[in-house]
Amino acid sequence: MPDRITRITADLQDLGNFYNISISPLRRTRLHRYLSSELKSLQATDFESYDQESKIDFLLLQNYLRRNLRQLELDEEKDGKMEVLLPFAGTIVGLCEDRQQMKEVNGEKAARELTSISTQILEVKKQVKSIKIKVEKSSAYRAANTIDQLRDHLKEWYGFFKGYDPMFTWWVSKPYEKIDEEMKSFAAFVREELVGIKPGDSDAIVGEPIGREGLLADLEAEMIPYSPEEIIRIGEQEYIWCEAEMKKASHDLGYDDWREALQYVKNLYVPPGQQTLLARHLANEAVDYVKKHDLITVPKIAEETWRMFMMTPERQKVNPFFLGGRSIIVSYPTDTMDHEDKLMSMRGNNIHFSRSTVFHEMIPGHHLQFHYMARSRPYRKMFETPFWIEGWSLYWEMILWDKNFPATPENKIGMLFWRMHRCARIIFSVKFHLGLMTPQECIDMLVDMVGHERATAEGEVRRSFNGDYSPLYQAGYMLGALQLYSLRKDLVDGGKMGEKEYHDRVMRANIMPIEMLRALIKNEKVREDFKTSWRFYGNLDDSKSM
Template identity: 25%
Template sequence: MTLLDDFLDWYLAEHPISATLLGADGHDRTLGDFTEAGFTARERAEEEWLRRLAEYAPASLDDEIDRDLVLSHLRGVVAEARWPEWRRDPAPYLGAIFGSMFAPFQQRLKPEADLVDAAVARLADVPAVLAACRENLDPGLASDLLVRRGLDQARTARPFLTATLPAGVADEGLRARLIRAAEPAAEAFDELVTFLEGFEAGGTWRMGEELYSTLLRERELLGYGASELHEKGLKAWDELDVRMREVAGRLGDTEWRAAMESLMDDHPPTLEAMRAEYEAETFRARDFARDRGLVTFPEGEDCRVLPSPEFQRPLIAVANYLAPPPLSTSRAGVFFVPFTPDGYTDEQVRQRLRTNSRAQMPSIAVHEAYPGHHWHLAWMAGSPRKARKIFRTPYFVEGWALYVEKVMHEQGYFDTPQTELAHLDCRIFRAARIVVDTALHCGDMTIPQAEEFMATKASLSPGTAAAEVGRYCAWPTQAPSYLTGALEIERIRDDYRGDLRSFHDAIAGSGGLPLGLARKAVIPA
């Protein structure tokens, strides 16, 4: 056992929900300690682990990369402790509960009786976790925007826990047991809803430039801060704007936004039809990537295409992906199609369908499935490096998925002006995200200004733009990861000596590393 192994064991023990979602055995009977004492004890321990691991001498290049990956993670969490999410936002509590209840039943890596046993044990912890949420939220730090997002999600808990979750249990006796266990948890959520409805928050969601830049440099290892990233986003937007005008001209429009508006009118008629068309496009992308030899496919990989779960719908307006647990033997993932929340009007549903038009579907299916997230995360699950299965950054994971959209374009997958324009629209959307996220958190843009920017500088409906901006406020530094990571991966590819398939297998198989470490993994000094 090395010091790094000791840290990984500590991490899994202290984060039982993450451990379970990663596929580690022995952690699925508890939600963990969400009290103030629990959070502060972990923060002190993380500072000590950072000190000890900074002095650790690795035995090989792979060990060095693993150590530096863990150090980047620890530097990030130590920096973020200055701006504690657990005091400002209900999300750490709610996300932990929903994720820990939903994913095991979705992935079904164990017999149904074992899944119900574990769920019943976790449900017993829910009242204490939500009590800690009420106790820990600080009115002076918590943001009204973040509290309202949490309230919207908390309102979905009762039907999710007492109806949706048990409906997936086939055995009648086990289903009844789960329903009984869910009721006290649902009551605790009812109490939290009442609490949040009356909670007066006076804090801000803005991270500020200093911490934002610290995370870019020390956690993401990018070598530059928020202002430089903002400028990169503006430059990328301008370059893409020129290219999109040219493609729009081939469609008979002088402006690409007008062309995209027209393309968005061609969309599936219903949410279920949207799911079915995404499923067909997903497997077309798989066949194309295989036929072109772009990547090596892992044995046993499988990607299902399903409606997004109910508890996600108030928070996420775009497609997303649930990966196979990397510490398990599973290679099965789920591409979630962005259904609207219950109660949306016909017009709101229509707008969601428009932002998943038939021209846009090829790019989105490539991004979420083949050879994007699903292929990458199924492939990297075969890595022998435990640290890289546990820790990964969106600057690689999301960067990879956008990078392969460009690769598929280069290979001829987007073979009409319509799908080419939609592909570029997906890319300019990510450039707009860089501009907006940095401006929001550095105090240079208001929420209405951000919503207008996303609705006019990318092809988003006003409703989807509002949902996107709410996400950026709640999740600083994540939105720029897509295009930032894609551009960095392209630079690594330019310096790589070998064919495209070997590059893809090597860099994606190295994990989801900060980009400087990814370069070291495939182009050793």
């Protein structure tokens, strides 16, 4: 199974690199044929002959292949909704794929085809202006991004032949220059007229809601046996716990209103130039703690080789807080930022917020994860899921809370802010994809419900919906942590496994949906037709809604 998974990983990388135009029917057909063939080949093997590790690998791979087949269908549906805006897409795809397949180019014919695109763009603009073309905002947003991608592909196509083929250059140079500008203008036109993003407005947040069926498909692939509505209720119930604890910690500081206590904590930040020293101190504090209490094996190389970098002001618009993994990337204001933006960034990255963020990103969080992922069953990196990646780091926030790691009311408020934030992430991200909340309403929720600075709330929502993260990514933090917490309660609190043994076992299993991890660690009997069924959360109170 490891060899099979390694081969399929490499095959899909090669296919993706070659068939690299996302809307290409040829790409879709080739990937569908490959995925279907591999699924059939996998299911022809003797499942019962495998040991437990290989049975888990079988189920992970089967789920992966099915999920990717389903994603091809969903992408085709989304592409179909924007086709009316892109009548010229097939022409560009054809030119670029002929080049990929090293077919001979006819410069005169290519020039005619490029010229025809101008006419098609003009016609689409007229129909949009006269309201003869109507598409959903999310489809128009997808179309504008696709135009940009096609423009890049066409640039690569043109650059391949330009100067090397004299007749191509003679025929195509002027038509290409013209169509390149027209496509750039057309993408801006679609964004402004159909999406509502004005030229130069790089801060706009749109996103593409996937709908209830899309969420159900993703939940099934992530092996989460809850409906989107139940997922929202989990977020709401966890928030209620957080708010009660926030009130207790605030009362200990002498505040009746937890939001006032939160503002006090947010203003406990270090001066400019000192944030990197704070991050180093906090990282070392966490390492010392988990080693002193023998909570997990921390290899010397993992402890020794992490680095620190600063985040640019532009990137802080999307990532207003720390990022981490192999390195830690520090968000803090620079001298180029406006005064209010500086203050918001300092409040959002105060001492006590940063304390949770640093160990979440480094050790025992993501940095330690990446160390193990590269060394223990690395072929399983194919099965990437936020429920394992992000769930693990948030799980440590829960465990360290239980062990009274925060100790002071200020530290407790810092940890609770992030836990409330993860609850809100579940609620706003799932509601957005159900079509129940707009991005602006998501921002308002983070400000009102969690106490975010407005700039950091905008950054969080922008990050959630800019297309870099899967629809369930933000929900994966809290849900994955709750799964790991529930499994720990069964194994560690139940006396079946020591705490350090449990944590080491999770790391050495490598990445996978947590229900598969549970079956692996508990050595549960699994079947080839495995269906998700682990209701890890306990009772859901239907009466509580926010």
